[in-house]
Amino acid sequence: MADSMVASFWGPVTSTTELCEENYAHSSYIAEFFNTISNVPCILLALIGLxxxxxxxxxxxxxxxxISNMILAIGSMIFHATLQLVLQQSDETPMVWEILLYICSFLCPVPSSIQVALHWPLPPLHPSDVQVLHTDQRRGCEAACEAGHAWWHVLMGLNSYYANTFLMFCRAQQRGWEPRITHLLGFLPYVKVQKPEKRE
Structure with missing residues (x-):
């Protein structure tokens, strides 16, 4: 939203998309505070997966x-912190590249991974990719929806992490590595494998 309580470090908003969060309400350096910091868990999850x-x-x-999940989250942070048109591409372009990477990961290296592709959906598109409402129509959002997009970031970070974990588990099964799911800190699943010993 264009009105703000704090002066903007980045200048006037030039992006074509704004969400239901008051701009620069918490800092003159961060336009959409919650939409910016909500990408931190995405980066951490991608780092754990990496x-x-x-x-x-x-x-x-x-x-x-x-790594592509990390780049996407960092790009999203940059965009939501600045709401500048040029930096909007740091949020949107990595989404396209990531979708292409998932398609390539499903289809290119291992023919049997096509079975996984048929049963596992592609990563969901960003709401701005399928945007129906114009920004002007969104300006009437109430305070309850301000954190909605921030929660979307967190949930999509989890979705990407779980998708990659699932793909790693399937690949380990294909290779006969005896995969099993263990949990980091008692709740975050990750794949642990037992590779067969090499015979000489």
């Missing part, structure tokens, strides 16, 4: 998927 993929010896494509 470390696990690397430590368990999965193919590079799984590391690339986790």
């Amino acid at each position: 470390v696990n993929a690397f430590r368990q010896g999965f193919e590079k494509r799984f590391s690339v998927l986790h």
Whole structure:
């Protein structure tokens, strides 16, 4: 929303999309505070997934998927912090690349992964990709919906993490690595594998 209680460090809002959060209400450096900080869990989840993929010896494509999740979250932070038109692309362009990476991950390296692709949905598109309402129509949102998009970030971060974990589990099964799900801190699932010993 264009009105703000604090002066903007980034200048006037130039983006084509604004959500139901008061701009610069908490800081002159962050336009949409909750939409910005809600990307932090996404980055942490992607980092955990990246470390696990690397430590368990999965193919590079799984590391690339986790890195793309991090890039998307960082781009989203940049956009929501500034609400500048040029930086809006740091939020939207990585979404397109990530969808392409998922498609390639499903179809390119392993023909049998096509079965996974048929039973696992692609990552959901960002609401702005299927936007029906114009920004002007959204300006009437009440305070209750201010955190809605922030929660969307957190839930999509979890969705991406779980999707990658699922794909890693399926791939480990395909390779005969005896995967099992264990939990980090007692609640966050990740794949642990037992690779067969190499025969010489």
